[in-house]
Structures are given as C-alpha cells and as structure tokens.
Amino acid sequence: MAYSFSATQNPPLLRLHHSRSTIRSSFASPFHKPIPFFSPSVSASRFTHYTPFVSLSRPRLTFSTNALHSDVPHPHQGSVDIERNKRYEQWNSLTSKFAAAANIPFLLLQLPQIILNAQNLLAGNKTALFAVAWLGMLTSLLGNLSLLSYFAKKKEKEAMVVQTLGVVTTFVVLVQLALAEAMPLPLFVATSVVVGSGLFLNFLNYFGLLNAAIWRFWEDFITVGGLSVLPQIMWSTFVPYVPNSILPGTAAFVVANVAVIMARSGKLPEEGVRFVGSLSGWTATLLFMWMPISQMWTNFLNPENIKGLSAYSILLAMIGNGLLIPRALFVRDFMWFLGSSWATFLYGYGNITCLYFLNIIRKEYFLAATLSLVLWIVTTFWRDSSVHGYSSPLNSVHALLSKSSK
Secondary structure, eight states: OOOOOOTTSOOOOOOOOOOSSOOOOSSOOTTSOOOOOOOTTSOGGGGTTSOSOOOTTSOOOOOOGGGGGTTOSOHHHHHHHHHHHHHHHHHHHHHHHHHHHTHHHHHHHHHHHHHHHHHHHHTTOGGGGGGSOHHHHHHHHHHHHHHHHHHHHHTOHHHHHHHHHHHHHHHHHHHHHHHTTOSOHHHHHHHHHHHHHHHHHHHHHHTTOSOHHHHHHHHHHHHHHHHHHHHHHHHHHTTTTSOOOSHHHHHHHHHHHHHHHHHHTTOSOHHHHHHHHHHHHHHHHHHHHHHHHHHHHHHHHOGGGGGGSOHHHHHHHHHHHHHHHHHHHHTTOHHHHHHHHHIIIIIIIHHHHHHHHTTSSOHHHHHHHHHHHHHHHHHHHHHHHHHTTOSSTHHHHHHHHHHHTO
C-alpha cells in the first residue's frame, strides 16, 4: 500500500514493514547511493526499505555505521588482529626483560669467586689463586667478546649487557690472577688491550659511530682467535688419552687466516663470505657448548671430583641461560637458542642430575629443579606459538629452523 499526501497536509509517519532480513542501520555506507530528499509528489512507498526514518517534515541524508569504519573491511578479524598484536608486543617486551634479568644469576655466579680471590689477596695468600686456571678464564673472555660483537651487530641490547657483564667479571678475575702472579704479565697486558678495544669498538658500533672497515678488522680478529682456540680446547679435554699437542690450534689458526683473507679479497662466493662472517659467533657459542661436555667427561673419569661442584652455582647457570631461551626463540636466532638451551639442559640440569644420582643433593631439590625447568620450557613454547598465531608449539620450532637456514 502507498501513502500519498498533499503539500498542505502534515505528512504521516511511515509504517515500517517487518522483515526477516538483517536490520540495517540508518547510516548508509559510503558505497551506497545517497537517498533523495522527499517531496510532496514522491510516493513514500519507494523508501520503505530504508529503516528507520525521522519525520519527513525535516528530510536529511542518511549514513551507515560502516562509514565510521570504512578502513576495516572485517571488524571481527580486525579486533582479533589488534588483540594478537597487543599480545605480540607484550611478549616481545617480556622476553627482553627476561634476557635482562639473566644478568642477576650470572653476576651471582661469578661474584663468590671474585670475593674469595680478594680475601686471599688481602691475606697475602697468593698461592690459593693458582687453583684458578687463567687459560680457562681467558677462553671464557674470548667467548664473551665474540658474542658481544655478535649481539651488538644485531642490536640486541639485553644480550649485549649479559655478554658485557661476562667480559667485565671475567676480566676482574684475570686482574686478581695477575696481581697474584698466577698469570704471565705480558699476556695480561695484551689481554687488557684486547678487552678495552673490544668494549670500545662494540659500543661505537652499536650506536653507529664506527667505521665499517675498522669493524670488519675487529670481526676478522675475533674470528681467527675463536677458530684457533676452539679446536685446541676440544683436543686438550681428552689429554692424556690423546697426545698433548698444539697442532690443532696451530692448524686452525692457519685455516682461519686463509678463510678470512679469501673472504676479504673477493675470492669466495657470497654464501662463503656470509659463512666466514658468522664464524665468530658460532665459534663462541661452540666454546660455551663445549664447557659442559668437558665437565661431563671429567665427571665420568673421576666421579669423586663431582663432589667439588657447587649445586648453587650450577643452578644459577641453569637459571641464567634458561632466561635467555624465550628471547632467542622469539627473535628466531637459532645460534643463540641452541647455545642457551644446551647450557641450560646439559651443563645446568645435566650436572644437577649427576649430583642427585650420586646422593649429593636431596630428592626435593632435584624434583623442584626438574618441574621448574619443564614448566618454563612448556610456557615459553606455548606463549611463542600463541602470539605468532600458530596452532602448535612445533610451528615455532619449524619457524626457528626455517629462518636459520635462510
């Protein structure tokens, strides 16, 4: 039925027909044609499909609520994406804080040795400091410097702080050993120059203030140093079952120099140059990964010596490395993830397991460490897969491996 009226009459209100279709708002989409004004000569039945209307005595254009969100074609999907981005940023911030918090257990790990050395020096007991192997400390220092350069290049501030703390605390121990004459003075002077230069160059590179040629020279230096030390340390672990020789380190030194020279002279393909550039970080990681293997080998040969291990120190090492795992997984850094996980499980939890089976620690201590580690790893993978929108934590592992292979 159509309603008509004259210009002298007050126009009646429209009666709207009920429809099963979805009710549309009184605001038209910007993609719809505008509704024409009413006039006395226009039949009202033409407009009964637009609902609801104001009084026809004051005609107005109508707009759809979609016009307010014309840049979001799927409002529900948009809200999901916003929520996911929010959780992504929260996890990003949280993993950074975890990495920064790793400084606490690492500092507590080295602090007792520094305090003990200071007490022995003040008491005039220099002989006690000869029990600390300066070669092992020097190797650890080289590893920290190499990883510091790696993370400075990647702009991972929290990881840089962890490695800087490792460099500083290890160097403090070397200073104490030099004061006790437990470390050759010329070698200590050379080490001091390298440490000072390394910290300064990494600081400049992080803020973009360092010349590229100087940075390449520094990278080449730590690459040669790392490649030379790693095989020698691995070989020395198995002495006296293998001859005591410097041949592995010497051969690695020659190979490292040849590789660096070929890479810088353009005689290697692009993939080869990238491989040489990544060697410093990998050798540092492998140095730290070898430490638990060396400890396990010592435990195997001399089970009684494990009683000299401090469960407190091992737990701190496990916590410190465990706090780095979420960040390494989040940024998809396979080398960092592998090194942190290796140290957490093999050095930390592995030695705790040895202490438990030798009845050195109580069952409650072992079970608490086990449960805490399992919950931490499960939570890490669950949160990472959730913020990335994966259906399974295994997808996070796949993404980690896929990115590392590129």
